[in-house]
Amino acid sequence: MTKGFINYRRVLIVGLGMIGGSYAQKLTALGFEVGALARRQSTIDYALEHGFIAHGQTEVTREYVSQFDLVVFALYPKAFVDWIRQYQDFFQPGAVITDVTGVKRAVVPAVQGMLRPDVEFVPAHPMAGRERSGVEYADCRVFADANFIITPTERNSPEGIELVRTLGCILGFRHIAVLSIEAHDEMIGFLSQLTHCIAVVLMDCKDSEKLAEYTGDSFRDLTRIARINENMWTELFLDNRDELLSQMDLFLDKFAQLRDALKAGDEETMKEMMRLSTYRRSFFDKK
Amino acid sequence: MTKGFINYRRVLIVGLGMIGGSYAQKLTALGFEVGALARRQSTIDYALEHGFIAHGQTEVTREYVSQFDLVVFALYPKAFVDWIRQYQDFFQPGAVITDVTGVKRAVVPAVQGMLRPDVEFVPAHPMAGRERSGVEYADCRVFADANFIITPTERNSPEGIELVRTLGCILGFRHIAVLSIEAHDEMIGFLSQLTHCIAVVLMDCKDSEKLAEYTGDSFRDLTRIARINENMWTELFLDNRDELLSQMDLFLDKFAQLRDALKAGDEETMKEMMRLSTYRRSFFDKK
Numbered sequence: 001m002t003k004g005f006i007n008y009r010r011v012l013i014v015g016l017g018m019i020g021g022s023y024a025q026k027l028t029a030l031g032f033e034v035g036a037l038a039r040r041q042s043t044i045d046y047a048l049e050h051g052f053i054a055h056g057q058t059e060v061t062r063e064y065v066s067q068f069d070l071v072v073f074a075l076y077p078k079a080f081v082d083w084i085r086q087y088q089d090f091f092q093p094g095a096v097i098t099d100v101t102g103v104k105r106a107v108v109p110a111v112q113g114m115l116r117p118d119v120e121f122v123p124a125h126p127m128a129g130r131e132r133s134g135v136e137y138a139d140c141r142v143f144a145d146a147n148f149i150i151t152p153t154e155r156n157s158p159e160g161i162e163l164v165r166t167l168g169c170i171l172g173f174r175h176i177a178v179l180s181i182e183a184h185d186e187m188i189g190f191l192s193q194l195t196h197c198i199a200v201v202l203m204d205c206k207d208s209e210k211l212a213e214y215t216g217d218s219f220r221d222l223t224r225i226a227r228i229n230e231n232m233w234t235e236l237f238l239d240n241r242d243e244l245l246s247q248m249d250l251f252l253d254k255f256a257q258l259r260d261a262l263k264a265g266d267e268e269t270m271k272e273m274m275r276l277s278t279y280r281r282s283f284f285d286k287k
Numbered sequence: 288m289t290k291g292f293i294n295y296r297r298v299l300i301v302g303l304g305m306i307g308g309s310y311a312q313k314l315t316a317l318g319f320e321v322g323a324l325a326r327r328q329s330t331i332d333y334a335l336e337h338g339f340i341a342h343g344q345t346e347v348t349r350e351y352v353s354q355f356d357l358v359v360f361a362l363y364p365k366a367f368v369d370w371i372r373q374y375q376d377f378f379q380p381g382a383v384i385t386d387v388t389g390v391k392r393a394v395v396p397a398v399q400g401m402l403r404p405d406v407e408f409v410p411a412h413p414m415a416g417r418e419r420s421g422v423e424y425a426d427c428r429v430f431a432d433a434n435f436i437i438t439p440t441e442r443n444s445p446e447g448i449e450l451v452r453t454l455g456c457i458l459g460f461r462h463i464a465v466l467s468i469e470a471h472d473e474m475i476g477f478l479s480q481l482t483h484c485i486a487v488v489l490m491d492c493k494d495s496e497k498l499a500e501y502t503g504d505s506f507r508d509l510t511r512i513a514r515i516n517e518n519m520w521t522e523l524f525l526d527n528r529d530e531l532l533s534q535m536d537l538f539l540d541k542f543a544q545l546r547d548a549l550k551a552g553d554e555e556t557m558k559e560m561m562r563l564s565t566y567r568r569s570f571f572d573k574k
Contacts, residue, residue, distance in 0.1 A: 230561035274517035277490035
């Protein structure tokens, strides 16, 4: 179905936020003709002024969309599914689409299930979020430190997967991996969503403005991601609700174990938990 | 009782770990004559070779201890209290002692309660810990980013407090504050001990070695301090047990609130908690 990466020369970015803008910036720098659809003209103007895109518009038209053979969706999950439902008719035959969505079970079957048979959707998740949102925070250098996860299903072709793997590669991601949508959502529930929950909760515990002057690196590190886009993350959490609840409960179980050991003065359990965390954390420093 | 900072020229560091070694390094660089007591001769040798100290020994003798007019205790809490009980007779009359202990209610009344009336103990807590321990990780540059908390009691003299404030100042701490021992232990329970509990628990949740390749900055930031000296931290946690349990329960309450909102699909509560965390976290970025 696909025609070899070098023949995809016109790329459409739908949604010019921090991630969509960074894709546009990098792909333009690589010589692609990059177009964009955004809700606000000011976003298009910013991207044009900064040389991120060759052209763009706010209106979704058949004439514009049908010019592109590769389309990247950088929208929130629901907006992405709605867009496909409403406009998929505009794609050119043989187009390949991909996304950046941070949850997969809530999006991939829905989109693949309704998509035209002559268009292939290869789902991907660039794990390169930041605390800030909006095209003015676009910066493709963040990819160098980040992972790019492809989550294909049995509906995907080897050529489609390879095309998106190549996309992740030229965008400059440090590491590219392939996971099932289930394994992806479990992993994200633990590594990303649970950590954001913890940061939010820690920051909500007390009026810490007066504590700021005493704060060392520990509290600062654990709460960096407490500065959060509440609309996006609430949608992501709800779209992965069962997995996130499981991960929260796992964390609560282990937290109760440490709390009970402390309450009972059970030094050996406390030390054992710390030895385990120290051992496991050591694998992260080698990277 | 005290004789003015400039007249304290001989400083004894008891315990040459990461913090004690960093004190020694900086005070030597400032021109003080720094001596040390350590358990192992290899520690003394390392500190001598690196020019951190002028001399040192492993045996606690009256002849050695009585030479110093300022003594800094960089020991674990229990070891500090035991040292005072066993050797306080060796101090010279009018000596001032201070410490670096991370818990205060478990240490300060015990030491001040038994101390000779002609010696003053001014408690302090340099909040400059690192994941590594031992004199080979001593590096006084860490003070530049750290807070120095003095926790005097009604037994302390204004001159003694001022002396230790000056000590924190010349060591190069970014910020010097004065707190009661109760306020200190509450603050530490929340900002430092609770965050270490969270990091340890998060790392203990699952065998994450295979997750390391997917790990973004969030998980990495939240678990940096999961690499932990289990003997020191278990002692610190137990010495602050009531406060730490309160802080853990506060965190658990708020965590349950977010979990229940997620389970119920209560978007408004979720967003409200995220807006609050975002607002509060913003004060930390200004520093």
